[in-house]
Amino acid sequence: MISIDYTDRSPIYEQIVSKIENLIVLGVLKPDEKLPSVRSLGIELSTNPNTIQKAYQVLETKGIVYSVKGIGNFVSNFDLKSQKLDDIYNQILENYKTAVAFGLNSENFATWQEKLKEKLYDNSK
Amino acid sequence: MISIDYTDRSPIYEQIVSKIENLIVLGVLKPDEKLPSVRSLGIELSTNPNTIQKAYQVLETKGIVYSVKGIGNFVSNFDLKSQKLDDIYNQILENYKTAVAFGLNSENFATWQEKLKEKLYDNSK
Amino acid sequence: MISIDYTDRSPIYEQIVSKIENLIVLGVLKPDEKLPSVRSLGIELSTNPNTIQKAYQVLETKGIVYSVKGIGNFVSNFDLKSQKLDDIYNQILENYKTAVAFGLNSENFATWQEKLKEKLYDNSK
Amino acid sequence: MISIDYTDRSPIYEQIVSKIENLIVLGVLKPDEKLPSVRSLGIELSTNPNTIQKAYQVLETKGIVYSVKGIGNFVSNFDLKSQKLDDIYNQILENYKTAVAFGLNSENFATWQEKLKEKLYDNSK
DNA sequence: GTGGTCTAGACCACC
DNA sequence: GTGGTCTAGACCACG
Numbered sequence: 182m183i184s185i186d187y188t189d190r191s192p193i194y195e196q197i198v199s200k201i202e203n204l205i206v207l208g209v210l211k212p213d214e215k216l217p218s219v220r221s222l223g224i225e226l227s228t229n230p231n232t233i234q235k236a237y238q239v240l241e242t243k244g245i246v247y248s249v250k251g252i253g254n255f256v257s258n259f260d261l262k263s264q265k266l267d268d269i270y271n272q273i274l275e276n277y278k279t280a281v282a283f284g285l286n287s288e289n290f291a292t293w294q295e296k297l298k299e300k301l302y303d304n305s306k
Numbered sequence: 307m308i309s310i311d312y313t314d315r316s317p318i319y320e321q322i323v324s325k326i327e328n329l330i331v332l333g334v335l336k337p338d339e340k341l342p343s344v345r346s347l348g349i350e351l352s353t354n355p356n357t358i359q360k361a362y363q364v365l366e367t368k369g370i371v372y373s374v375k376g377i378g379n380f381v382s383n384f385d386l387k388s389q390k391l392d393d394i395y396n397q398i399l400e401n402y403k404t405a406v407a408f409g410l411n412s413e414n415f416a417t418w419q420e421k422l423k424e425k426l427y428d429n430s431k
Numbered sequence: 432m433i434s435i436d437y438t439d440r441s442p443i444y445e446q447i448v449s450k451i452e453n454l455i456v457l458g459v460l461k462p463d464e465k466l467p468s469v470r471s472l473g474i475e476l477s478t479n480p481n482t483i484q485k486a487y488q489v490l491e492t493k494g495i496v497y498s499v500k501g502i503g504n505f506v507s508n509f510d511l512k513s514q515k516l517d518d519i520y521n522q523i524l525e526n527y528k529t530a531v532a533f534g535l536n537s538e539n540f541a542t543w544q545e546k547l548k549e550k551l552y553d554n555s556k
Numbered sequence: 557m558i559s560i561d562y563t564d565r566s567p568i569y570e571q572i573v574s575k576i577e578n579l580i581v582l583g584v585l586k587p588d589e590k591l592p593s594v595r596s597l598g599i600e601l602s603t604n605p606n607t608i609q610k611a612y613q614v615l616e617t618k619g620i621v622y623s624v625k626g627i628g629n630f631v632s633n634f635d636l637k638s639q640k641l642d643d644i645y646n647q648i649l650e651n652y653k654t655a656v657a658f659g660l661n662s663e664n665f666a667t668w669q670e671k672l673k674e675k676l677y678d679n680s681k
Numbered sequence: 682g683t684g685g686t687c688t689a690g691a692c693c694a695c696c
Numbered sequence: 697g698t699g700g701t702c703t704a705g706a707c708c709a710c711g
Contacts, residue, residue: 188497188507192710206408229711262408269405270418273398277426280394283331283387287427293395294419301402302412317686343698354688359700367492372563376695376698382563442701456658468683479703484685501683501710512658519655520668523648527676530644533581533637537677543645544669551652552662567695604696 185226193228197236202245206262216246216254307342310351318353322361327370331387341371341379432467435476443478447486452495456512466496466504560601568603572611577620581637591621591629 183200185193204210216222219237223230237254240246245261248254277285285293308325310318329335341347344362348355362379365371370386373379402410410418433450435443454460466472469487473480487504490496495511498504527535535543558575560568579585591597594612598605612629615621622632652660660668 187499187502187505190500192500194710232711235711265408266405266410269401269408273401273418274422274425276394276398276401277422280391281426283390283394285391287423290423290426293398297399297402298412298415300399301406301415319686344700345698355699356689357687360686362699373699374562374696375565375567375700377562378698380562444701469685470683480684481704482702485701487684498684499710500685503683515658516655516660519651519658523651523668524672524675526644526648526651527672530641531676533640533644535641537673540673540676543648547649547652548662548665550649551656551665569695607696610695 183222183226185228194232194236194239197222197226197233198239201236201240202261202265205245205256206265210256212256212258214256216256218253308347308351310353319357319361319364322347322351322358323364326361326365327386327390330370330381331390335381337381337383339381341381343378433472433476435478444482444486444489447472447476447483448489451486451490452511452515455495455506456515460506462506462508464506466506468503558597558601560603569607569611569614572597572601572608573614576611576615577636577640580620580631581640585631587631587633589631591631593628 182204183197185196187193189196201210201216210216216237217225219230219233222228222233226233237246237248241248241254245257245259246254247257277290281290307329308322310321314321326335326341335341341362342350344355344358347358351358362371362373366373366379369384370382371379372382402415406415432454433447435446439446451460451466460466466487467475469480469483472483476483487496487498491498491504494509495507496504497507527540531540557579558572560571562568564571576585576591585591591612592600594605594608597603597608601608612621612623616623616629620632620634620636621629623629652665656665
């Protein structure tokens with residue numbers, strides 16, 4: 182369900198956060214569904230439970246998860262999907278901005294768009 | 307020429323690296339041009355020369371800069387611009403991939419493209 | 432496990448790098464095995480932890496080691512052995528090339544080969 | 557006649573030393589022939605004359621060059637060729653030794669020898 | 682505990 | 697003057 186890449190330089194708790202976010206956006210984890218306990222997930226990923234705890238805490242601060250004392254952590258109602266899509270859009274925008282600053286003109290832009298469209302949607306062949 | 311943002315959480319030496327890379331891509335620093343000495347830049351940015359040294363060392367292992375003992379550090383011949391544009395393209399591709407995984411269909415894709423094009427190139431109005 | 436030669440003019444961190452590389456090639460250190468911490472190795476070799484850090488960093492940029500914050504440094508999967516043998520082969524080739532440029536003909540070449548073979552493999556006598 | 561590679565990490569004076577040694581071994585510079593003055597060579601290579609001076613000094617210490625005060629530096633009688641060939645042989649031997657330590661058996665050794673012989677002497681095709 | 686960054690200050694080789 | 701290495705000591709983020 183979740184795997185950690187120790188080669189990745191980003192901290193383990195952040196990897197867990199984004200993995201869980203992905204599972205929520207993809208609908209694998211549904212609103213009010215219970216997340217695994219910090220202990221069990223700690224064992225599953227052979228990580229320190231404190232690390233899982235920190236990940237859950239971050240998710241809670243973001244409003245993506247709510248915790249009920251003594252019972253567990255649950256997926257909250259939250260339109261994570263549109264937020265994530267917004268985030269991605271903005272990242273793409275930023276990337277394009279620096280590309281333009283580095284000399285990407287509107288012609289190159291069109292070429293990129295073509296190539297992207299092909300890569301993303303022309304797997305039908 | 308270069309300024310450091312101490313509120314930025316990324317390390318100082320990385321900020322210096324990317325600032326210098328930008329200056330090279332933009333053509334402000336040209337191949338075989340001498341970079342400021344570690345000591346002088348250290349004074350200018352009021353940081354420790356060792357920090358500058360680390361930045362230059364990173365640039366050297368990337369092949370963007372070469373250093374000559376007793377003389378200084380110099381911009382090397384290296385098509386940094388196309389490499390950077392490639393990197394940006396790949397980042398955009400990755401972003402789009404996860405967007406698609408999150409449900410971005412070809413219609414939404416077209417909408418994004420429109421919006422992006424407008425933002426980037428229709429400042430003329 | 433590792434010793435430093437202070438009479439050697441090559442920097443300490445490089446000595447550490449090559450010592451560790453040797454241990455990996457010889458199979459003493461295996462993939463995903465944990466290297467000593469920068470602090471402990473620093474004490475063991477009575478050098479500054481920063482020096483060990485630099486050695487580990489070099490190994491990481493070479494792809495021989497990966498580091499996990501808060502956990503430690505680990506030997507990565509990487510066919511260091513064949514790379515090293517390739518390097519050695521190329522060095523020998525370069526040496527032979529200059530020898531040929533200096534007048535080593537195919538006869539002398541054969542003589543060298545004989546002598547080398549004897550030195551390397553006829554210790555059995 | 558001589559060119560310097562500033563990308564090379566070895567100091568400039570060493571590069572000059574080995575370049576001159578090569579010219580002597582190849583017979584371009586003959587015994588008792590006068591070397592360029594430190595000033596003129598300094599201009600030619602656009603280097604500090606002190607650097608040339610240091611190179612000549614090293615060559616003198618090695619016995620490859622002798623200097624006559626107020627007149628110049630001259631190539632001495634010295635069997636540099638056989639010494640260089642000896643050096644190269646020993647370097648090759650050292651390389652082979654580590655290769656053997658890394659697992660090169662006599663079979664691989666034979667393969668290498670084949671490949672080397674081909675590369676070095678079968679350009680006749 | 683671990684690695685990563687940074688500072689201050691020193692020394693060396695090189696030009 | 698230049699870069700390169702090293703030390704001692706500090707602080708931070710992470711597990």
